[in-house]
Amino acid sequence: MIKNRVAEAIAMSATERPLQSVSVPSDWAPGTWRARTALQQPTYPDAVALAGVQDELSQLPPLVTSWEILALKKQIAEAQEGKRFVLQGGDCAESFTDCESGLISNRLKVLLQMSLVLVHGLRLPVVRVGRFAGQYAKPRSTDTETKGDVTLPSYRGDFINQPDFTVEARTPDPRRMVKGHARSAMTMNFVRALIDGGFADLHHPEYWDLDWVGHSPLSEDYRRMVAAVGDAVKFMETISGEFLHNLNRADFYTSHEALLLPYEEALTRQVPRQWGWFNLSTHFPWIGMRTAELDGAHVEYFRGLRNPVAVKVGPSVTPEQLLKLADTLNPDNEPGRLTFIQRMGAGKVEEKLPALVQAVQREGKRVLWICDPMHGNTESTSNGFKTRRFDNIRSELDRSFDIHAALGSRLGGVHLELTGENVTECLGGARELTETDLERAYRSTVDPRLNYEQSLEIAMLIVRKQGQLAKPAQA
Numbered sequence: 001m002i003k004n005r006v007a008e009a010i011a012m013s014a015t016e017r018p019l020q021s022v023s024v025p026s027d028w029a030p031g032t033w034r035a036r037t038a039l040q041q042p043t044y045p046d047a048v049a050l051a052g053v054q055d056e057l058s059q060l061p062p063l064v065t066s067w068e069i070l071a072l073k074k075q076i077a078e079a080q081e082g083k084r085f086v087l088q089g090g091d092c093a094e095s096f097t098d099c100e101s102g103l104i105s106n107r108l109k110v111l112l113q114m115s116l117v118l119v120h121g122l123r124l125p126v127v128r129v130g131r132f133a134g135q136y137a138k139p140r141s142t143d144t145e146t147k148g149d150v151t152l153p154s155y156r157g158d159f160i161n162q163p164d165f166t167v168e169a170r171t172p173d174p175r176r177m178v179k180g181h182a183r184s185a186m187t188m189n190f191v192r193a194l195i196d197g198g199f200a201d202l203h204h205p206e207y208w209d210l211d212w213v214g215h216s217p218l219s220e221d222y223r224r225m226v227a228a229v230g231d232a233v234k235f236m237e238t239i240s241g242e243f244l245h246n247l248n249r250a251d252f253y254t255s256h257e258a259l260l261l262p263y264e265e266a267l268t269r270q271v272p273r274q275w276g277w278f279n280l281s282t283h284f285p286w287i288g289m290r291t292a293e294l295d296g297a298h299v300e301y302f303r304g305l306r307n308p309v310a311v312k313v314g315p316s317v318t319p320e321q322l323l324k325l326a327d328t329l330n331p332d333n334e335p336g337r338l339t340f341i342q343r344m345g346a347g348k349v350e351e352k353l354p355a356l357v358q359a360v361q362r363e364g365k366r367v368l369w370i371c372d373p374m375h376g377n378t379e380s381t382s383n384g385f386k387t388r389r390f391d392n393i394r395s396e397l398d399r400s401f402d403i404h405a406a407l408g409s410r411l412g413g414v415h416l417e418l419t420g421e422n423v424t425e426c427l428g429g430a431r432e433l434t435e436t437d438l439e440r441a442y443r444s445t446v447d448p449r450l451n452y453e454q455s456l457e458i459a460m461l462i463v464r465k466q467g468q469l470a471k472p473a474q475a
Contacts, residue, residue, distance in 0.1 A: 022332045024276045028304035030268040038297035040139040042160045042172035053174040057266035062280030066271045073308040077336030079412045080368045086413025090131025092447035093138045099183040106420025114459040121463025133187040134256035136180045258285035276306040286310035310339035315352040319359035326365045339368040345376030346395040370413035371400040385438045390428030418450040429454040
C-alpha cells in the first residue's frame with residue numbers, strides 16, 4: 001500500500017497480533033521449497049555466484065512493509081464479503097528500460113481512471129493493485145529457443161537474462177536480480193511520491209488525463225463521470241463545511257508472479273512485533289498456472305507466507321485439485337488470505353467454471369474470485385502477431401459475472417494486462433483495431449496488452465454488467 005502512517009501501523013499490529021489460530025506451519029521455512037520440484041527456474045552456470053547474490057539481496061532494504069501487507073489482506077477480506085472490488089492491472093512483463101517516469105505515471109493514471117469509473121458506477125471502494133515493481137520474470141513454454149542451427153536458453157524476463165539472441169545475453173545472470181530489486185524500488189518510490197504528492201487527489205482527476213484521451217470515443221463518457229464526481233465532492237464539502245482530506249490520496253498496492261524462487265526467498269523475512277514470515281518484495285504475490293502443482297516448489301514456498309496470495313486457475317484444474325490448493329494455502333480458512341484468479345478463455349468459461357465455484361461454496365472456503373479475461377484468449381494473427389480479441393476478453397468477463405451471480409457466488413475483481421501507452425496490441429475495442437493496426441504500435445516483448453481506451457472500456461463494461469445484475473434484485 002502506498003500509504004505509510006504510524007497510527008495505522010500501530011492499530012494494524014494490535015489487531016493482527018492476537019490471531020494465534022492462524023500460524024506458520026511447523027515444518028516450513030523460506031527455503032523448504034528446495035526439496036520440491038521447482039518448475040520454470042533458470043539454470044545458473046555459477047552456483048557460488050547465485051548464493052552470493054541471494055545473500056546480498058537478503059541484506060537490502062525490503063520493498064514493502066508488513067503493515068501494508070496486512071492492510072491489503074484486510075481489504076481483500078472485505079472484497080470477499082462484497083464490500084470492495086479489486087482492480088489488478090499492469091504490464092505482462094516489465095523490462096528494466098520501462099523504469100522511466102513517463103511510463104510509470106501513465107500506467108498509474110490508467111489504473112486511477114479505471115478505479116474512478118468503478119467507484120462511481122459500483123458505489124464500492126476499489127482496491128488498486130498494480131501488476132508492476134517486480135514483474136520481471138515470465139514462464140516460458142520451452143527452456144530453449146532455436147534459430148537456424150543455434151539453440152540458446154529462452155528469454156525468461158529481465159530478472160534472468162536478456163532478449164537478444166546471443167550466448168552472452170541468454171545466459172542466466174544472478175546479478176540481474178539485484179538490478180531488478182533496484183528497479184522495483186525506484187518504481188515504488190516514484191509511485192509513492194506521486195500518491196503522497198496528491199497525484200491521486202479526487203479534487204483534481206484532470207491530472208490523470210493522458211495526452212491522447214481527447215481523441216478516444218470514450219472521452220465524453222469519462223469526462224461526464226469526472227464532472228459528476230467533482231460535483232459530488234463539492235457537495236459533500238459544502239454540507240460538511242470542511243475540506244475532505246481523505247480524498248487527496250489513494251491506497252495503492254503492488255503484485256507480481258512470484259516465479260523466481262531464489263529472489264523471493266531472499267526477500268522473505270521476519271519483522272519486529274509481528275509473528276511469521278512475510279514476502280517483502282511485494283504486497284500480493286501470485287502463483288502462475290504452470291507452477292501451481294500441489295506438491296511443487298511454488299505451492300510449498302507460498303504456504304508459509306503471511307501475505308495474501310493468489311493462484312491462477314485455468315480450465316484444466318479440477319474441483320478436487322482446487323480444494324486441495326485451498327487446504328494447503330489457507331488451512332485455517334483465514335479471511336483475505338486466498339484469491340483464485342480464474343482464466344478459462346471465452347470458449348471454456350461456461351463449461352469449466354461452475355463446478356469450481358460450486359466446490360468452493362460446498363466446502364465453505366473463504367476465497368476471493370477475480371477474473372483474468374486476458375490469458376485464456378491469446379491467439380496469433382495471419383500476419384504473425386500474438387494478440388487478443390477485445391470481444392473475447394469482454395465475453396469471458398461478462399459470462400463470469402453471470403456464472404457467479406447464478407450460483408450465488410460473487411466475482412470480486414478483475415486482473416488485466418494493460419498499459420498507459422497508445423499501443424495497438426489487442427484487436428477490437430472502441431476504435432475497432434484490425435490486424436493491420438497491430439503493425440502500427442505493437443511494443444510488447446511477451447504478451448499483448450490493452451491500451452488506455454480499451455482498459456477504460458472494460459471498466460465501463462463492468463459497471464454496466466453489475467447494474468444489469470442488480471436490477472432483478474431491486475425489482
